[in-house]
Amino acid sequence: MSTRTTRGKTAAMSIAAALALTLTACASDSQGATTTTGGGEVSGEVALLTPIYEGTEGQRLLEDELLPQFYEKYPDVKVTVDYTTYNKLNEKLTTSVASGLIPDVMMMGVGWVEGFAERGVLADLSERGITPESLEGDYSDEIVRAGMWDGDVYAVPIMLDTRFGVARMDLLREAGYDAPPTSWDELLEMSEALTIRAADGTLERTGFDILSLDPRQMFETMLFSAGGDLFTEDLSAPAFNSEAGVDALQFVVDLVHESKVEDIGFSSANADVNPLISGRAAMAITHNSLWTQTEEAAPELLDQLEPFVIQGEAPGMFFGGTLATMAKSSKNPAAAQALLEFLASPGPALAANEQRGNVPALTELLDSDYVKGNRLVQFAMENLDSAKREGGPSQWLEIRAEIKPAVEAALLRQKTPQEALDDLAATAKTAMDR
Amino acid sequence: MTATTARAAMTAADRAANPRTRRARMRKKKSWQSRAILNLLLGIGALTMIVPFLWMVVTSLKSPAELAQFPPTLWPQEWRWSNYSEALRAAPFHLYFRNSLLISVGHTVMTLTLASMAGYALARIPFKGRELIFMSFVAMLMIPTYTKIVPQFLIVKFMPLFGGNDLLGQGGIGWLNSWWALIIPGGLSASAIFLFRQFYLSLPKELEEAARLDGLGEFRIFAQIYTPLIKPAVATVGLLTFQESWNNFLWPLLVTTRDDLRVIQVGLAVFQQLESTSWHYLMAGTTLATIPMVLLFLFCQRYFVEGFTHAGIK
Numbered sequence: 001m002s003t004r005t006t007r008g009k010t011a012a013m014s015i016a017a018a019l020a021l022t023l024t025a026c027a028s029d030s031q032g033a034t035t036t037t038g039g040g041e042v043s044g045e046v047a048l049l050t051p052i053y054e055g056t057e058g059q060r061l062l063e064d065e066l067l068p069q070f071y072e073k074y075p076d077v078k079v080t081v082d083y084t085t086y087n088k089l090n091e092k093l094t095t096s097v098a099s100g101l102i103p104d105v106m107m108m109g110v111g112w113v114e115g116f117a118e119r120g121v122l123a124d125l126s127e128r129g130i131t132p133e134s135l136e137g138d139y140s141d142e143i144v145r146a147g148m149w150d151g152d153v154y155a156v157p158i159m160l161d162t163r164f165g166v167a168r169m170d171l172l173r174e175a176g177y178d179a180p181p182t183s184w185d186e187l188l189e190m191s192e193a194l195t196i197r198a199a200d201g202t203l204e205r206t207g208f209d210i211l212s213l214d215p216r217q218m219f220e221t222m223l224f225s226a227g228g229d230l231f232t233e234d235l236s237a238p239a240f241n242s243e244a245g246v247d248a249l250q251f252v253v254d255l256v257h258e259s260k261v262e263d264i265g266f267s268s269a270n271a272d273v274n275p276l277i278s279g280r281a282a283m284a285i286t287h288n289s290l291w292t293q294t295e296e297a298a299p300e301l302l303d304q305l306e307p308f309v310i311q312g313e314a315p316g317m318f319f320g321g322t323l324a325t326m327a328k329s330s331k332n333p334a335a336a337q338a339l340l341e342f343l344a345s346p347g348p349a350l351a352a353n354e355q356r357g358n359v360p361a362l363t364e365l366l367d368s369d370y371v372k373g374n375r376l377v378q379f380a381m382e383n384l385d386s387a388k389r390e391g392g393p394s395q396w397l398e399i400r401a402e403i404k405p406a407v408e409a410a411l412l413r414q415k416t417p418q419e420a421l422d423d424l425a426a427t428a429k430t431a432m433d434r
Numbered sequence: 435m436t437a438t439t440a441r442a443a444m445t446a447a448d449r450a451a452n453p454r455t456r457r458a459r460m461r462k463k464k465s466w467q468s469r470a471i472l473n474l475l476l477g478i479g480a481l482t483m484i485v486p487f488l489w490m491v492v493t494s495l496k497s498p499a500e501l502a503q504f505p506p507t508l509w510p511q512e513w514r515w516s517n518y519s520e521a522l523r524a525a526p527f528h529l530y531f532r533n534s535l536l537i538s539v540g541h542t543v544m545t546l547t548l549a550s551m552a553g554y555a556l557a558r559i560p561f562k563g564r565e566l567i568f569m570s571f572v573a574m575l576m577i578p579t580y581t582k583i584v585p586q587f588l589i590v591k592f593m594p595l596f597g598g599n600d601l602l603g604q605g606g607i608g609w610l611n612s613w614w615a616l617i618i619p620g621g622l623s624a625s626a627i628f629l630f631r632q633f634y635l636s637l638p639k640e641l642e643e644a645a646r647l648d649g650l651g652e653f654r655i656f657a658q659i660y661t662p663l664i665k666p667a668v669a670t671v672g673l674l675t676f677q678e679s680w681n682n683f684l685w686p687l688l689v690t691t692r693d694d695l696r697v698i699q700v701g702l703a704v705f706q707q708l709e710s711t712s713w714h715y716l717m718a719g720t721t722l723a724t725i726p727m728v729l730l731f732l733f734c735q736r737y738f739v740e741g742f743t744h745a746g747i748k
Contacts (some may be wrong), residue, residue: 080691280504
């Protein structure tokens with residue numbers, strides 16, 4: 001009797017589970033294809049893929065503040081938003097391209113545009129009136145170039161992520177310095193003087209932290225400071241293994257192994273807290289978001305943060321960022337372009353930057369209250385003319401994944417800087433010639 | 435001679451007279467020592483396992499200012515319970531939680547049903563090509579998940595007669611942006627089939643023969659005779675499937691574009707921006723996200739451990 005009851009219950013539960021699954025699956029509606037509707041030139045449904053505006057705050061900004069403004073101007077356009085993360089953006093774009101379901105407007109990073117433009121995924125915005133000349137007045141040249149491929153514009157910048165030097169002035173003053181370093185010699189001397197070790201040799205404070213950001217971005221900042229470039233002018237070959245590149249990598253390797261300014265493992269890109277905030281570093285190469293992190297964790301330190309470009313043969317400052325692109329296959333190109341231009345326009349771009357604590361790409365936003373109230377963002381904008389970006393060749397996403405292991409191999413002394421960069425250059429060249 | 439001295443003298447005499455007792459005592463002492471060492475080692479192992487979990491909970495109760503301190507504090511100076519409510523407000527977690535639960539339960543039910551049948555067939559029903567099919571399943575275990583993502587995505591997108599697709603799978607979006615895409619592809623795995631097969635293989639053939647003599651058919655032998663004997667396998671596969679499904683992040687992100695179909699892991703990613711992480715919120719959200727798994731493990735612990743021991747899984 002009890003076996004029969006159990007059996008009956010099991011059967012009923014199985015049927016219920018199967019039914020529930022079927023009903024749930026059937027209840028989901030399918031996404032209709034975008035179609036151009038009547039009622040005006042700019043109309044239709046456009047899909048937006050974005051790694052920014054995430055979370056409740058970001059969504060509220062986009063859907064409750066920005067898109068209503070857009071709809072006021074373009075009432076016949078409907079925007080569907082697909083939120084993703086930067087970490088998985090590449091997978092999202094790759095599967096979209098492979099399946100042919102490419103979002104009408106896509107946000108992507110600096111260095112990403114080239115590959116997708118070469119594969120014919122992105123619309124040539126120059127053909128649609130967004131030319132390099134039309135952007136030059138609004139952005140610095142290097143930022144405009146970040147959205148270009150083969151002489152044409154494929155992307156419009158919205159926000160920038162910058163890396164430069166930041167010093168804790170309270171710690172510098174304690175050691176007798178009243179300003180950040182202005183050359184590599186000064187940087188080395190101050191880094192050594194500001195480093196503190198315990199009696200048993202344990203590192204307590206690094207004079208110059210180079211480990212709390214991605215090794216690739218750290219190397220690129222130093223490479224630009226050494227006057228080097230990632231690739232040759234015509235993008236036909238790597239240039240990061242030039243004398244400048246080797247000098248840059250040798251400098252950081254020596255900081256660790258000769259000057260003992262920082263120990264491997266002392267910090268990492270995934271560290272809970274930036275060592276500048278915890279007082280475990282006196283100077284560092286860091287991201288502009290340090291300001292917002294400090295605001296949250298230790299606002300009393302904000303006055304002590306002093307940004308500086310890492311001055312070598314050239315000013316060393318690196319920028320990445322987020323750009324808006326448009327799909328070549330968009331069924332509603334006018335609506336897609338309208339959305340792209342709207343998101344990159346001053347008001348929405350400023351709001352997006354403010355929400356993430358990033359650097360606006362538009363030069364005119366230098367005078368905004370947000371920029372004036374964020375010392376690191378303001379510094380970044382004031383020095384954008386001397387900032388350089390990563391990317392260049394269409395194979396950049398493939399090449400960039402190889403830079404971190406190469407830099408780490410040199411830092412761990414598994415290879416000399418020259419060997420590490422030459423091997424990396426060979427890998428990059430193979431990818432570029434493919 | 436006092437009583438104590440007499441007892442001591444007798445004990446010494448006993449010891450001298452009875453070497454067996456002495457050996458037994460020695461063995462007892464040795465066994466106590468080895469048990470103490472074993473317990474110590476297991477205790478250290480258990481502590482090592484639980485410390486990250488405790489650290490997560492403690493971190494979820496600290497303020498950003500406290501998290502910035504070095505050396506880090508062990509115990510929160512100020513218990514910030516509000517981190518939990520604030521974290522829950524950062525994304526529609528109730529929705530994500532429901533979706534994760536539906537998908538995980540769906541995957542678990544499907545896997546238990548289908549994988550146990552497949553495992554039974556491979557273990558107990560002789561048919562031509564059985565070994566080849568089994569080896570194919572074993573080979574599937576070697577394929578990294580990442581390499582399967584794009585082909586799997588294309589299968590889902592070109593699913594005929596769904597999402598506006600025609601018979602050839604053209605013209606629409608197939609299963610994309612639907613519960614089908616979230617549930618069906620994860621509904622069966624080669625590893626689950628493999629585990630079930632190993633369990634069914636370990637059961638005696640005599641049971642099957644007796645059942646056949648009693649007139650039971652194949653399905654009833656599977657459902658009423660053998661499957662009730664492999665509860666540890668059911669618990670193990672069920673828990674592993676639920677856990678994998680609960681922690682899945684990439685697939686739900688890829689096959690959906692609508693926020694109302696997103697899962698809890700996608701919600702947690704909100705706290706990890708490119709250059710900064712809100713650790714206090716991330717740890718609060720993660721603590722909440724682990725609760726279903728912890729509860730499930732507590733309820734199925736006995737079978738789960740048995741299953742692992744039996745299958746030799748580490």
